[in-house]
Amino acid sequence: MKVKALIAVLFIGIILFWAVEDMPAFGDPDAPATQYTGQLYVDAVLPDIGIDNIVTAILASYRGFDTLGEVVVIFTAGISVALLLRRGGRL
Amino acid sequence: MIESFSELFLSRYNYWMAIILMLIGLYALIAKQNLVKKIIGLNIFQTAIFLFYISFAEVRGGTAPIYTAEGISALYVNPLPHVLILTAIVVGVSVTAVALSLIVRIYEEYGVIDEDELMQVVRKR
Amino acid sequence: MMENVVIRTVSRLAVPFIQIFALYVIVHGASGAGGGFQGGVVFAASFILMIIAFGTANVRRRIDNRGIMWLSVIGITIYAGIGFLALLMAGNFLEYAAIEAVLGIPHLHGILIDLVEAGIGIAVMAAMVSIIYDISGNGEESS
Numbered sequence: 001m002k003v004k005a006l007i008a009v010l011f012i013g014i015i016l017f018w019a020v021e022d023m024p025a026f027g028d029p030d031a032p033a034t035q036y037t038g039q040l041y042v043d044a045v046l047p048d049i050g051i052d053n054i055v056t057a058i059l060a061s062y063r064g065f066d067t068l069g070e071v072v073v074i075f076t077a078g079i080s081v082a083l084l085l086r087r088g089g090r091l
Numbered sequence: 092m093i094e095s096f097s098e099l100f101l102s103r104y105n106y107w108m109a110i111i112l113m114l115i116g117l118y119a120l121i122a123k124q125n126l127v128k129k130i131i132g133l134n135i136f137q138t139a140i141f142l143f144y145i146s147f148a149e150v151r152g153g154t155a156p157i158y159t160a161e162g163i164s165a166l167y168v169n170p171l172p173h174v175l176i177l178t179a180i181v182v183g184v185s186v187t188a189v190a191l192s193l194i195v196r197i198y199e200e201y202g203v204i205d206e207d208e209l210m211q212v213v214r215k216r
Numbered sequence: 217m218m219e220n221v222v223i224r225t226v227s228r229l230a231v232p233f234i235q236i237f238a239l240y241v242i243v244h245g246a247s248g249a250g251g252g253f254q255g256g257v258v259f260a261a262s263f264i265l266m267i268i269a270f271g272t273a274n275v276r277r278r279i280d281n282r283g284i285m286w287l288s289v290i291g292i293t294i295y296a297g298i299g300f301l302a303l304l305m306a307g308n309f310l311e312y313a314a315i316e317a318v319l320g321i322p323h324l325h326g327i328l329i330d331l332v333e334a335g336i337g338i339a340v341m342a343a344m345v346s347i348i349y350d351i352s353g354n355g356e357e358s359s
Binding site for chain 2: 001005006008009012013016017020021023025026028029031033034038041045052053054055058059063066067074076077078084
């Protein structure tokens with residue numbers, strides 16, 4: 001069992017190591033993700049929303065619906081743990 | 092194409108570290124029989140993904156994505172992976188909490204937290 | 217719970233500062249490093265410290281399971297309420313610009329984002345504390 005797991009993990013590892021050479025270097029300013037999408041958000045947040053923290057602006061404004069779902073997820077986790085572990089009494 | 096050793100290994104060490112951490116987590120997830128150790132493996136796996144995302148957001152010489160006095164002309168790191176990982180961490184915590192409480196219930200019901208022993212106990216009933 | 221004077225004294229000193237720092241992190245979500253998720257989790261960490269130092273029953277006497285659940289619901293309601301407020305002002309769901317245009321208050325966008333962050337902070341803090349209560353308390357009901 002342990003040997004099979006090790007073989008599977010090493011196989012996945014070799015595939016991933018093979019893929020590393022196509023990735024941009026660490027801290028590369030010309031990486032595609034940084035050049036297009038990241039720069040777009042950095043340019044747009046100040047005129048669009050006007051707050052200083054870009055991460056909060058994306059989190060609460062551009063991706064507000066996603067964040068609402070996120071809060072519902074953690075609320076659901078709290079309810080699930082209460083339903084699983086709390087017995088007797090009310091929720 | 093990659094020309095040299097240093098270009099492959101030294102300038103991309105963040106990916107190597109993330110992949111090694113991910114393989115450790117995957118091995119723990121597959122090979123460990125103890126359910127709590129499986130959850131620890133899942134958390135190591137998640138941490139590797141977080142490290143991968145945050146490290147490719149890095150821009151050499153960039154500051155944190157909070158506007159300084161220079162405005163949009165200053166060099167910032169990519170803010171989008173930070174947002175994605177901020178929400179992913181919350182999902183990770185939720186998954187860990189629900190999984191641990193399920194393990195607590197399994198232990199109360201069957202008295203084992205080992206996967207094979209659990210299957211034996213379940214078949215015997 | 218073991219009586220340990222050092223842990224109890226130090227945590228009694230540290231908990232107010234941790235909670236003030238958590239509120240600072242939540243309030244600074246729009247203008248500096250911070251946000252609702254981070255501040256909520258720091259606030260929940262102060263509850264973990266109190267549970268370790270004083271035991272679950274002592275902390276539950278301050279806020280019980282029902283109160284925590286209500287706080288969690290209130291947090292989500294603040295967030296979703298602002299979303300529906302934007303619907304009411306003829307915008308899309310969570311479209312802050314619509315509220316700003318109708319009410320005509322400058323910088324309302326940032327204030328609404330701060331409110332949303334406060335809602336996230338309350339909800340995350342309450343959910344975390346609820347999970348901690350259930351996992352640490354052997355499932356007993358105290359309220």
